[in-house]
Amino acid sequence: MQRRVTGLTAAVAALGITAGVTGCGATGGSGDVTLKMVAADYGDGPANSSQKYWDAVAADFEKQNPGIKVDVDVYSWSDVDAKVAAMVKKGAAPDIAQIGAYSDYAAQGKLYRAGDLLSIPVQADFLPALTEAGQVRRVQYGMPFASSTRLLFYNKKLFAEAGITDAPQSWTELATDARLLKAKGVKYPFALPLGSEEAPAETLMWLLSGGDGYTDNVGTYTLDSDLNVQTFKWLKDELVGKDLTGPTAPGELDRQDAFNAFSRGEVGMLNGHPTLMKQAEKKGVEYGMVPLPGVNGNAKSTLGVADWMMGFKRHGHKEEIGKFLDFVYDDANVLEFSERYDILPVTSTASDKMAEDPEYKHLRKFLEELPDSQLYPVGKTSWAQVSASLKKNIGKAVRPDGNPASVLRHLQNEAAAAESAE
Incomplete structure (x- = not known):
């Protein structure tokens, strides 16, 4: 909380x-x-x-x-x-x-x-x-x-060792930085926790940075929108597919495990919330924080x-x-x-x-x-069911054999059915 x-x-x-x-x-x-x-x-x-x-x-x-x-x-x-x-x-x-x-x-x-x-x-x-x-x-x-809210955390020491002078502001810059970190042997260039602990949060952060979200302006679920499919296709092809997210498959990586790895100095970048500050400081990790990168610059909003x-x-x-x-x-x-x-x-x-x-x-x-952040659609009684399905399935979208459009379509169908039953 x-x-x-x-x-x-x-x-x-x-x-x-x-x-x-x-x-x-x-x-x-x-x-x-x-x-x-x-x-x-x-x-x-x-x-x-x-x-x-x-x-x-x-x-x-x-x-x-x-x-x-x-x-x-x-x-x-x-x-x-x-x-x-x-x-x-x-x-x-x-x-x-x-x-x-x-x-x-x-x-x-x-x-x-x-x-x-x-x-x-x-x-x-x-x-x-x-x-x-x-x-x-x-x-x-x-x-x-x-x-x-959430910000992008980055390890200043690892950035310096990789010759990175500025934090990324766009997806292209993030992927470039991740490649430089990998070349220096960083275990998790970008940690992508889509495991069951907090998959709905990580997912929404990326959907927002891609220009969409879980619902449209009138509150209808839009999980399989074109923008959302493009977002997960980019994650699959440009980060996960290029081995820039570390040894643990994103669908099996929980948020706290990612935080722990960051605090051990094993992560170059990840999305984090305020509690990560103290955890990293206790371990002597010097970090920076910036707004989430988006497709062509900072994301329109972050997760609240x-x-x-x-x-x-x-x-x-x-x-x-x-x-x-x-x-x-x-x-x-x-x-x-x-x-x-x-x-x-x-x-x-x-x-x-x-x-x-x-x-x-x-x-x-x-x-x-905080003022412009986007929250889960918690006013929907269907959200608990949708959230549970996201935890179970979203990691499949970025597997080597995964199909982002198919996974998001499945989630959308479940969400629509749950919403109609409200």
């Missing part, structure tokens, strides 16, 4: 969120309401677990709202979505969930609309692209909580990724959920979360503050890409 929010303390105070609240559905003392929340863990161990962050936020909120208790359970990313799904299936949905997807629950009528929960200043402050991505049939249910906050109707705690979420989206809390986990704010005001603060200089290039 990903990014934070904005300074709305004054607005929140003006709306009276510091007042104590009592309500029905009590689970604490007389008149008290206890909100149950499930959240994802952005840490990499007990020392920086998100549980600590949420415990502190909940404690601060409870001091200002003595009638409301907040009980937060944090789970790893490998478990959290399944945990919430199991709770919903049992009829015991949490009041609040901060997880990877919301659209299935919205389509089932289980979620509050964002406008039913948030104050107007808070809801209006979300970055427009993230607001749109949080909508199902033009109604916002998913509230962005964390976000990130968001994780989602949602409020379930199950226990009827609309007012209390709204008060807590207004508090969560206060600048101080948002920027604290950003600092801990190197993620980007999801609101305009927090983004502006981050851009102006030298403390966040290392995230500035990612931040600059």
